[in-house]
Amino acid sequence: MTAPHPLYLKLQPQGRVLIPSEARARLDVKEGDELILLELEDGYKLTSRRLLAQSLYGSLQKTGEMKDRDFTQELLDERRAEAKKKGW
Template identity: 45%
Template structure:
């Protein structure tokens, strides 16, 4: 199987420290906008792992619900639920 690094990617190296703790290079921390104590998400796809944050994953999922004409189902659902909640108020 031929695996290659995507052309827009920049390769960085890190180390695995004591107790298997990953040491993230500064460029990776800056790309993720994380600081000490932040939670990271590891998305495992076969033998490949992608590191991201909850915020970044939520933004991807949110954006994936948009239609080509610009409509966004998350906004539509939210508006419907808010209107329904207003109708149910005494």
Template identity: 60%
Template sequence: MTTTPAYHLKIQAQGRVVVPTDVRADLGVQEGDELILLRDEHGYRLTSRRLLVLELQGSLRKTGAAAERDLTQELLDDRRAEAASKGW
């Protein structure tokens, strides 16, 4: 059984928090990079902009029957047919 590491962070002056070295490495961030703190139903989650973009791109990936359809082409075909029916 693997355990998830827990980090005890201390709020410093002006609300600053030091992110541990191994967490920064896992997030792929360096000094000056932006982090994103997300709130969800379980609490808060710290991530990097790069990891959030990768996550969002993955959530937009087409699956199942939609993976075989070209929705952009379908929309264009519909618009062209509509324009042709109106004599444009």
């Protein structure tokens, strides 16, 4: 990715903002697509669902001690034990 450069936007009636074609191309969005405005400590970040998913991909991978745990099975086992205690 190249060094960031500012794109100036103007707030229009009814709170609408026109996103320049350059930014739409980089976000790979078209009319009707949903965008996500993320609040950060020092401002906001505008992104698309696809780009957000790409940035999060792999962030939930299990590592270390967690690698061998099956959390789905653990949850199912807990629920079955609770149901058994209640006589279901």
